[in-house]
Amino acid sequence: MRRxxxxxxxxxxxxxxxxxxxxxxxxxxxxxxxPLGGLEQIGMNITAYEYEDSIIVVDCGLxxxxxxxxxxxxxxxxxxxxxxxxxxxxxxxxTHGHEDxxxxxxxxxxxxxxxxxxxxxxxxxxxxxxxxxxxxxTTKRKVVKYGQSIxxxxxxxxxxxxxxxxxxxxxxxxxxxxxxIVHTGDFKVDYTPMFSDMIDLQRLAxxxxxxxxxxxxxxxxxxxxGFTMSERMVAKTFDTIFSENMNHRxxxxxxxxxxxxxxxxxxxxxxxxxKVVIEGRSMVNIISTAAELGxxxxxxxxxxxxxxxxxxPDEKLVLITTGxxxxxxxxxxxxxxxxxxxxxxxxxxxxxxxxxxxPGNEKQVSKIINELTRKGAKVITQDTHVSGHACQEEIxxxxxxxxxxxxxxLHGEYHHRVTHGQLAQSMGLDKDRVFIxxxxxxxxxxxxxxxxxxxxxxxxxxxxxxxxxxxxxxVLRDRQHLSxxxxxxxxxxxxxxxxxxxxxxxxxxxGFVYVKESENLMDEAREVVIDALERCLARNMSDWGxxxxxxxDSLSDYLWKRMKRNPMILPIIMEVxx
Numbered sequence: 001m002r003r004x005x006x007x008x009x010x011x012x013x014x015x016x017x018x019x020x021x022x023x024x025x026x027x028x029x030x031x032x033x034x035p036l037g038g039l040e041q042i043g044m045n046i047t048a049y050e051y052e053d054s055i056i057v058v059d060c061g062l063x064x065x066x067x068x069x070x071x072x073x074x075x076x077x078x079x080x081x082x083x084x085x086x087x088x089x090x091x092x093x094x095t096h097g098h099e100d101x102x103x104x105x106x107x108x109x110x111x112x113x114x115x116x117x118x119x120x121x122x123x124x125x126x127x128x129x130x131x132x133x134x135x136x137x138t139t140k141r142k143v144v145k146y147g148q149s150i151x152x153x154x155x156x157x158x159x160x161x162x163x164x165x166x167x168x169x170x171x172x173x174x175x176x177x178x179x180x181i182v183h184t185g186d187f188k189v190d191y192t193p194m195f196s197d198m199i200d201l202q203r204l205a206x207x208x209x210x211x212x213x214x215x216x217x218x219x220x221x222x223x224x225x226g227f228t229m230s231e232r233m234v235a236k237t238f239d240t241i242f243s244e245n246m247n248h249r250x251x252x253x254x255x256x257x258x259x260x261x262x263x264x265x266x267x268x269x270x271x272x273x274x275k276v277v278i279e280g281r282s283m284v285n286i287i288s289t290a291a292e293l294g295x296x297x298x299x300x301x302x303x304x305x306x307x308x309x310x311x312x313p314d315e316k317l318v319l320i321t322t323g324x325x326x327x328x329x330x331x332x333x334x335x336x337x338x339x340x341x342x343x344x345x346x347x348x349x350x351x352x353x354x355x356x357x358x359p360g361n362e363k364q365v366s367k368i369i370n371e372l373t374r375k376g377a378k379v380i381t382q383d384t385h386v387s388g389h390a391c392q393e394e395i396x397x398x399x400x401x402x403x404x405x406x407x408x409x410l411h412g413e414y415h416h417r418v419t420h421g422q423l424a425q426s427m428g429l430d431k432d433r434v435f436i437x438x439x440x441x442x443x444x445x446x447x448x449x450x451x452x453x454x455x456x457x458x459x460x461x462x463x464x465x466x467x468x469x470x471x472x473x474x475v476l477r478d479r480q481h482l483s484x485x486x487x488x489x490x491x492x493x494x495x496x497x498x499x500x501x502x503x504x505x506x507x508x509x510x511g512f513v514y515v516k517e518s519e520n521l522m523d524e525a526r527e528v529v530i531d532a533l534e535r536c537l538a539r540n541m542s543d544w545g546x547x548x549x550x551x552x553d554s555l556s557d558y559l560w561k562r563m564k565r566n567p568m569i570l571p572i573i574m575e576v577x578x
Contacts, residue, residue, distance in 0.1 A: 030444040031178045033214075036458045037061070037077040038411055039439045042220065042358060043100040044460065045411060046077045047183070051176055054153025055088040058172060058183055059095055062103030063460065075460040076104035082112055090152035094118035095185025096169035097125035098257055106133040107461075115140040117150055119159060121168035124289040125257070146170065146200070161200040162187035165388025166257045167295050171204070178446040179213025182402050186218050186411065188228045188387065189394040194235065194260050201401060208402040214445060215404035219412035219420040220389040227393050229386040231260055234354070237383045238268045245350040248378075249314035250274070251343075253324040253332045254354035254385075256282040259290045261354060262320055266298060269318045275304045279343070280322030280331040306342045319343065324355040325365060336371035347376025354384045392423060399427040406450055407434045408443070486511030488559075490529055490551055490571040501537075502576055505529045505551070512567045521562070528558045544573050 029052050038045035043063035049056050063075040082089055091114045094102055105116065106129050116126060120143050130136045144150060149158040156175040163169070164186050174181040182204065189199050221228065242250065254261050262283075269276050278284050290296040309317055323332025332351075334340035345351075351372050357365045369379050390398070399407075407429050409420035414436075421434040435443055435450060440458030444451055487510045493503035507526055532554035536547045548571035555569055 030446045031176050033408065033443045033445060034081065034456060035410070035437055035439055035441065036079065036081065037439050037460070039417065039437060041413060042411070044075060044077055044104070045101050046104070047216070047410070048082065049155065049174060049176070049181070050088065051154040053088050054090055054155060055082070055085060056090050056152050056155050056157065057082065057092045059101040059185070060092055060105045060108050061098070061100040063100065074103070076107050078457050078459050078461050079108055079112060081456040086112060089114050090155070091115040091117055093157055093172060094122050094126070095172065095183070096164055096166050097122040098166055098186065101185070102126055102129070106130060106135060109135060109139055113138065115142060117142050117144050119144060119146070119168040119170055121259070121290060121293055121295050124293050125286060128285050128289060160203050161197060163190035163193055163199045164188060165255065167196055167259050167290070173207055180207060180211065182207060182212050182215050182404065184217040184398065186220070186389060188390045189397060190230050192230045192232050194231045195263055196260070204398065205401045212402040212404040213447065214406040214408055215399065215402050216408045216410045217395060217398060217420070218389055219409045219416040221387055221391045222395060222412070222416055222420040222423060224391040225393070226391050228389065228391050231386060234261065234384065234386055235264050238264055241350065241352060241380060242268050242272045247315050248348045248350050249317050249319070250350050250352065251319045251321060251332070251335070252352045252354055253321050255324060256280065256286045256322055259286070259296050262287060263296050265318065265320055266302065270299050270302055274316050274318045275312055276302050277304055277306050277309060277317065277319045279306055279319055283320065283322045309342070323368070324353050325358055325361045327364070333368055336368050336375070345372060345375040345377050349377040350380060351377045352380045352384050356385055356387065395420070395423060396427060399424060405433060405447070406445065408437065486567045488512055488555065488567050488569045490555070490569065492533070492572070493574045493576055495576055501533070505533060512565070525555060525558065528554050548573065
């Protein structure tokens with residue numbers, strides 16, 4: 001039997017039929033895909049790919065704070081897993097230059113200084129961020145062209161042209177020892193882009209013919225049927241708006257990163273003989289970078305500084321500004337609130353909001369529209385924006401071209417990704433080959449199977465001013481408590497050793513009641529605290545912690561019974577050495 005088995009193996013080898021996997025599969029590793037963000041919200045996109053001793057990280061974005069994150073400026077991904085495996089990390093590969101894909105890089109690179117690979121404009125925008133953080137000299141960046149591949153450990157990564165609402169966006173073909181992964185990044189299929197070539201569908205089809213193990217695709221617009229409209233549709237809208245407002249100043253608010261949109265506005269302004277002002281720090285930075293790198297063409301003598309607007313009549317001006325999402329400190333918000341130093345909204349101004357509100361920003365945008373309207377401006381939002389994300393038919397096209405064995409929906413809230421999973425099944429994938437992951441899930445994948453085998457830390461890290469990670473859920477709960485119920489401070493002075501009361505107790509109110517109109521309440525509250533203090537001293541209680549706790553509990557009980565309110569109570573005992 002043994003000889004027959006050896007002979008059969010030799011015969012198979014001679015005929016070239018002996019599978020290499022029969023000898024190597026015993027020790028063959030699986031690809032690990034670990035999304036560290038971007039799966040519970042729109043934003044903070046970051047995905048790690050790991051094979052044996054190699055890790056590459058695709059994107060490193062931030063998210064903007066939700067309403068209950070009081071005082072928080074930004075939310076960045078938790079990279080604990082990457083720090084624990086820093087020797088394996090080969091670099092960051094960035095798909096495009098939007099904040100939700102690059103915004104966390106300056107914070108993360110301080111702890112994880114590895115090279116960054118991206119297309120030309122994306123690197124230029126990243127450089128602006130690194131310059132602000134004094135990190136240009138310490139961070140290695142490499143510009144990668146479409147069709148070019150880079151080798152990083154066990155991986156080879158190829159950049160593929162896609163269309164999006166920012167120039168130089170790329171999908172990635174990630175070649176791994178277990179198969180090819182296609183990671184789309186944010187994309188849409190625009191057959192008639194304004195100033196660039198259309199998405200490289202041919203290359204995606206070639207990859208599909210050779211075999212794609214998994215497709216990780218954008219889910220942002222997956223609930224919208226049909227196709228996303230072409231950027232050219234906005235050009236027609238702008239032309240109409242300019243022709244209908246010949247006697248008024250135009251103010252256009254859009255995303256700073258939408259270079260093609262800004263280019264359209266500039267060309268339309270040139271056609272109608274208007275001067276252009278760029279306002280807003282992020283807008284100025286990105287447009288300057290895009291112009292230096294050749295991604296935007298600015299006609300001669302069309303740009304003027306904001307200081308010069310007083311030298312031109314309103315009908316000869318176009319202001320391109322930030323603030324389309326209602327951001328409090330952006331230029332448009334300051335104009336609407338009359339706090340902008342150089343620009344005041346006047347009746348007749350036509351304000352064009354060339355963007356859709358990001359989920360969660362609707363209230364801020366509505367507030368800005370109301371303020372602008374009160375000042376007599378005409379606010380135009382109809383047909384002034386097209387999305388940069390693929391709708392259902394475009395996503396189906398990518399599935400049809402790549403023919404993946406597995407689908408892993410990315411970039412969106414849970415309901416977006418469930419809808420995406422159903423769409424993938426409609427394209428012929430079995431349900432058990434569609435993975436709806438959560439941030440931190442560790443998916444192991446190969447030709448035969450895929451399974452979630454582990455979970456790593458992947459919650460958001462809060463950035464508050466210069467502090468990164470020093471505000472957690474406990475602090476946020478305190479801030480929530482303070483914002484809802486206010487604060488009472490009990491101030492008391494005791495003599496050292498004897499615990500004799502030298503001053504107080506006094507009660508200071510902040511955000512609880514208006515003291516001048518609630519003197520009786522405050523007097524009664526003070527009596528409650530005095531009674532509690534006297535009970536403590538009568539029992540010769542010397543533990544200040546227990547004294548504070550007793551006063552706090554007594555006052556809290558009284559206020560709840562009297563007002564059904566629960567303010568934060570902070571007792572402070574000062575000691576005096578007589």
